[in-house]
Amino acid sequence: MTGNDLSDILASCLDSMERGERSLEECLALYPEHRSELQALLKTIGMIREQADFTPRPGYRAASRARLIRRLPARPSAAVGKTIGRTRQNAYPVFSRRLVFFWASILVLVVSLATGGTVSASSEALPGDALYPVKRSVEEARLWISDDAGEVLLSVEFMQVRVEEIQALIDSQRDEDLPLAVDLLTKNIADSTEALAALAEDDPERAAQLSFLLEERLSRHTQALTSQLGMVPGQARPAIENAISASNHGREIVQRLFENNIPGGGPPDGLPGPQATQPGGGPPDDIPGPESTQPGGGPPDEIPGPASTPHGGSPPDELPGSASTPHGGGPPDGVPGPGSKQPNGRDDLPGGRP
């Protein structure tokens, strides 16, 4: 028996105990030859956990929050006071959209030729898979070059993808990957409400139309996730509950955005209200669902390509037809940030002195 074997046995025991699958005694019984060693190590862990009850001093929390907020440097471009704002496109004001689309098109072409197979294969990847970061990078690239209306629609599409991924992870009992899928779903919801808020400033009518679509989809996701809740094992439930909570919050935000200024006071023609989910959970006939993704990974019919005009018109001439923007240059999922390890043991992340 090597140290590595024992490290795996200990880790396996801890994992199963943390998931509530085995008791201490059951773990020890599984490895009788290591019983005394494991018992001593687990006792040490118990002592550490018992003593790890450090909490901030009374009164520290409120005082330090106020002090921290006072010390936060203001951001010159901050849109303080807006309910929800935008940063992605504002961060690149020197480029005209036409120029951005031109270079994005070149990037799509080059990366497609170089990594077409990888990008295509990544479309089936699930959170935790090796190719999943490629899939996410493609999504990020599509969002990056879309306008506000396009971003709402793309986010709606990606939300559906996330819900399907959550379903697939539950089916394959990959509970450990559920939190990442839920985090990404929550991010997609936040992206969609941000984009909707930005669109509401420029084109309130179009924003109001899209708000019905968004609410309807969020309502449907809540229902789908709620129906999963009773079928998943106990340890997966918190993740699903978080996803439901995120969907509900998304709906609340959309409702708050438009509660006072929806033109006409109801859904536009051809669009159902938010609760108009069809019996059986299928999409309404007149709204193509995100699941109607076109062969080859393109957007659904209703969802324009990244550069579609907010009113659903034809894409500008300078745009490529495909919306599947292979990017490949995005950050990996999971722990983000440029994580280049430095010789001194610290990562290349904030916190370092100049």
Place this chain on the structure above:
Amino acid sequence: MTPSRNTDLPDPFLLARAIQGDAEAFGDLYERYLDEIQRYVFYRVANRFDAEDLTETVFLKAWEALPSFESSIVNLRAWLYRIAHNVVVDHYRSARETTELSPKYLHDRHPSPEHQIQDRDLRQQLTDMIKSLDPNLQQVIVCRFVSGLSHAETGQIMGIKEGHVRVLQLRALQKLRQMLEKE
């Protein structure tokens, strides 16, 4: 002024506002993660007041870095832990440099005999023992058993593979056990 309380909003919503410069939304995130980040830092530096200062530094760094990490922040918690890790590494480096210039600094950090007697409870012993481990072993113990992170999360924060976390975990626990037996 009464601060806004959005404590039930999921992280990405508060993050989106914080990225826009909404300090109160960031304050809500601060309160949400204060306990665990400060606990993590405390068990790395074994001093409450240092832990408080360093925790504030962690959140100041996070605020400054938010706009540039906007599109990549998926797991805020893991991101904050990594910033905390870097802040602790810098703290040690800074303390080492300061010690070379001023031996008094180190002397002041050592508890007096009276304090030594007062602090000889198990918690202080354990905290001292954890602090005496090599930084990697120390971090595995704190991440796994103080902060309650999984093997995978610990690996992500430390930038190492899960298998390596397991090996370090065993080594750290064996050392702690030996130290406890000697006491």
